[in-house]
Amino acid sequence: MLRSLLPALSLALVLIAIAWLNPRAISYFGFSLMLNLAIPIALATIAQMFVIAGNELDLSIGTFVGFVGCVTATWLKDAPLLGVVILLGSIGVYALLGALIHLRNLPSIVVTLGMSFVWQGMAILILPKPGGKAPDWLLALMAFKPPFIPFPIVAALLIAAVVHFGLMRTSYGVILRGSGGNSAALKRAGWSLLRTKIALFALTGLFGVLSGMALIGITTSADANIGNGYTLLSIAGVILGGGEFVGGRVSPIGAVIGALTLALAASPLLTFMHIPPDWQVAANGAILIIVLAARVLISRRER
Amino acid sequence: MKKIFVLGALAAMLASGTALADTSGKKIAFSNNYAGNSWRQAMLDSYAIVTKKAVADKVVGAADVFTTADKEVPTQAAQVQNLILQGYDAIVINAASPDALNGAIKQACDAGIVVVSFDGIVTEPCAYRVVVDFKDMGKQEVEQMAKFQPKGGNLLEIRGLAGTSIDDAIHAGILEGVAAHPEFKIVGSVTGDWDQTTAQKAVATILPSLPDVVGVVDQGGDGYGAAQAFAAAGKPRPTIIMGNRQDELQWWKEQKEKDGYQTWSASIAPGVSTLAFWVAQQVLDGRTDVPHDLLVPYLAFTQDDFEAALPKIPKGGVASHEYTQEDAIAAIKANIK
Numbered sequence: 001m002l003r004s005l006l007p008a009l010s011l012a013l014v015l016i017a018i019a020w021l022n023p024r025a026i027s028y029f030g031f032s033l034m035l036n037l038a039i040p041i042a043l044a045t046i047a048q049m050f051v052i053a054g055n056e057l058d059l060s061i062g063t064f065v066g067f068v069g070c071v072t073a074t075w076l077k078d079a080p081l082l083g084v085v086i087l088l089g090s091i092g093v094y095a096l097l098g099a100l101i102h103l104r105n106l107p108s109i110v111v112t113l114g115m116s117f118v119w120q121g122m123a124i125l126i127l128p129k130p131g132g133k134a135p136d137w138l139l140a141l142m143a144f145k146p147p148f149i150p151f152p153i154v155a156a157l158l159i160a161a162v163v164h165f166g167l168m169r170t171s172y173g174v175i176l177r178g179s180g181g182n183s184a185a186l187k188r189a190g191w192s193l194l195r196t197k198i199a200l201f202a203l204t205g206l207f208g209v210l211s212g213m214a215l216i217g218i219t220t221s222a223d224a225n226i227g228n229g230y231t232l233l234s235i236a237g238v239i240l241g242g243g244e245f246v247g248g249r250v251s252p253i254g255a256v257i258g259a260l261t262l263a264l265a266a267s268p269l270l271t272f273m274h275i276p277p278d279w280q281v282a283a284n285g286a287i288l289i290i291v292l293a294a295r296v297l298i299s300r301r302e303r
Numbered sequence: 304m305k306k307i308f309v310l311g312a313l314a315a316m317l318a319s320g321t322a323l324a325d326t327s328g329k330k331i332a333f334s335n336n337y338a339g340n341s342w343r344q345a346m347l348d349s350y351a352i353v354t355k356k357a358v359a360d361k362v363v364g365a366a367d368v369f370t371t372a373d374k375e376v377p378t379q380a381a382q383v384q385n386l387i388l389q390g391y392d393a394i395v396i397n398a399a400s401p402d403a404l405n406g407a408i409k410q411a412c413d414a415g416i417v418v419v420s421f422d423g424i425v426t427e428p429c430a431y432r433v434v435v436d437f438k439d440m441g442k443q444e445v446e447q448m449a450k451f452q453p454k455g456g457n458l459l460e461i462r463g464l465a466g467t468s469i470d471d472a473i474h475a476g477i478l479e480g481v482a483a484h485p486e487f488k489i490v491g492s493v494t495g496d497w498d499q500t501t502a503q504k505a506v507a508t509i510l511p512s513l514p515d516v517v518g519v520v521d522q523g524g525d526g527y528g529a530a531q532a533f534a535a536a537g538k539p540r541p542t543i544i545m546g547n548r549q550d551e552l553q554w555w556k557e558q559k560e561k562d563g564y565q566t567w568s569a570s571i572a573p574g575v576s577t578l579a580f581w582v583a584q585q586v587l588d589g590r591t592d593v594p595h596d597l598l599v600p601y602l603a604f605t606q607d608d609f610e611a612a613l614p615k616i617p618k619g620g621v622a623s624h625e626y627t628q629e630d631a632i633a634a635i636k637a638n639i640k
Contacts, residue, residue, distance in 0.1 A: 033387060033388055033410065219376060219407070223466065225399075228374075230377075271386065
């Protein structure tokens, strides 16, 4: 019980700390500013969650988000059709990676680590220097101001609800999680493990694309290195949200909350605390370790 | 008589108005995206020296520094948004990307905040840019090289961090210089990331495959590493352009004492952060004539004057220069045309 509440609890704690340090931040304007960069992190975390559900790890999601960002700020604006084809093609590459990892029984860490350099290289080829511009419709979407509830919160709720329904409430969602939980049983029941792995990796690619597009919609312009930090943030988000590295135990709602917590703990909290510059980098790491350690301690007590 | 007195008082008021406008209640934040090399450390040190005094003298109310943990764009964009929420009047920024922060910078401008970028500048039109002419620096490197190696020959280029505007501008300048001096030919190019260790490894890797090299054109922070790599490979020592780092100038001094080795050194002075600070203060002061693009010179040392500067640079540091309010006013004046 406590375990499933933990992600929400840590988010509440961080929010209380922020409210205490800077009451001005707790407002429609404040939440719009603090949380809008959490949307791409939440999407990248969901992407990472799909591979983790299949007992794999994706070390290339960060540079992939950067690659998608570069495509979004260049081709998707100037030649939308070509842009869409490239983005769909990149999801196809992800699906192929899933097939490759399954068929050759390769460790996903090695394959995706290699791919991270491929994505990074292609991003630099597309945008040798930072630039480009997000398509207008994307800018309008990310700047959308719904009444009463800030857009990032609406988006987070929507992402969590859609993925929760798809992965936790549909029968194929059960199969997908089962491929990580007990692949032998699944195989004996006649399900194709190749197909589940392809599906999981394709979903990772899809959410990676959404993450990159959302990011560019906010930043308005791209940079080949823009997503590099997302690899580790997304893994931390999944774990913070109650996921496990093995066993197909993941939680989409937890993952989204985990991503929001990380986004808030790493930046606004730190800025509002007025830590001397020499210690800010270390403090950032310390906050992450404290938050993750609390999660491990509590879930261990549950057993 | 009375009229003259009134006019005189009026004139005195106007004169003091420009010199002593009240910025003592204003808060200026510094958003920095990276602190992990000697240049950035010197930048923060210079900034701390100047702003501490400015706060003590009640020129500004507060000048806080915020550094992000990584070189990531999204982290810094979030940081800028948090600074907006904190209610700062101005943000001095060394940006992770010239374009990708524009969204956050625009939000800051819309909230009435003065944004001054330097070194890593931002292209958002509402922000101010304190720009060093990196392209000219790259071109000068080849011009200087032509003096030391009049016969020309093969050059090795060491690039900076890929994908940054600084690397791009210096590289473009070097290419322009080589085009103007056809006696030089770039035979190899490696990525040194403005870091001695990275540069040393990269140069050591490419050296065996290169013909004889007469000169190394680079971006600063990589010259000493390159020298080490040449020495380790037993290759003849080429003319290596330096980048104002202490270890680079120290090595240059040793070589000069040994056999009169000649080269040239240039880099952006880390203290340019303080110039950006004063520009922000001037804009807060109510000056409306400050151009949004301010071109400032880079800091260069020649064969004759580098030894004088060397003792002032901390070990492992880089040559800096702290700017004053007067420097900023002069720089603004020089850029109003």
